[in-house]
Amino acid sequence: MQINILAGGPTELWPDNIFEEPGQWIGADRGTWYLYQHQVHMKMAVGDFDSLTLSEYQELQQHFVDTQVIHVKAEKDETDTELALMYARDMQPTHIKVFGATGGRLDHLLSNLWQMGDEKFTVIREKVTFIDKCNAVNYFGPGEHVLIKNDKTRYLGFMALANINDFHIKDAKYTLDLNTTQLMPKMWSSNEFIGEQVHFSLKQGIIMTVQTCDV
Template sequence: MNINILAGGPTDLLPNLTNYQSIDDIWVGVDKGVLTLLSLNIQPALAFGDFDSVTKDEMEIIKENIKELKKFIPEKDETDMELALNWALEQEVDLIRIFGATGGRLDHFFANIHLLIKPILARKMIQIEVIDQKNTVYVKGPGEYSINKNPQLKYISFIPITIEVDNLTLLGFKYPLNDRNISLGSTLCISNELINDYGNFSFSKGIIMVVRSND
């Protein structure tokens, strides 16, 4: 099962959400993202938020259309997105996709990116991806991974989000690496490309963010 979460970020940055619908997908709306889903004729199974960004009339529309509504007071310890993600991580889920989480306020954007680390810290084998029109972002802990070529996401960057990422090796890339230690703040692995249909990356310590992008 896949869980797709739509937040209330700028709609002009969203990909075509209908490409992410299947019988194995559950949609969750976060705050104003609920209204976006309804406008696209995508029925959310649940909705999370304090809904401080919607009008009274919009709130009535949400109440009329959402059977399971998780409404919170604005004064809370977690963001609306974290509340939705916490629920998703408790389900028997293979993949969590997050949309509407880029653009707009930078504090919300950075908070959403940091949420990608939650499964790794909890030792859960669940991948979370933040997706918009030009980017897919996810994080990985130590291990060996394969990555397939995607012409729509030509560039691949590897960004350390811990003090050190040890023994990073990149195979099948335009700019290969062999057992390099990459420190937090390094831009060494920005804008790489695959030279074959797939490549491999591995490292022994740390957490790395993978960003797949296109211009």
């Protein structure tokens, strides 16, 4: 089953028709409030909601009771989005789409994108996509991979999340043959699809891919 997580980033970066996604929803932080406001049923809510007024908070709590939403607060060492991803991981998903995780605070954005490098997410790493109006972000470990072109996407970036080894981009506009270890994380930006697929491989490390459009 597909799991969708809505985090609290700027709503103007949501893709069109976001709430037509199949599967179940988890609200993280202010994303919970947005799901409630849009009357989208959620399976679970993560956050302390300290930015809500008391009456908003009470209204939300009552909604959780009425609709049997599980409500948890993140521990000190985990962010709301991280905890939502941990719960999603344990629901044995086919795919996890994360919305509302970009824009606004850069510390949140980078924390959201980089947590997929954590070992606890190895089992779901290749099932997660971070999505906003313009961008789709995926993650790949060692092996041979195919990236399928999204509608409306033109540009493509590859970023080494950690040291990578033997990284090859085979059939994009710009091919790459990195035969040694890349010690410093690096974004290879502004590459392009030439067909509907791009093949690439790596022997070690984690590659984050960004499919993106002109804005």
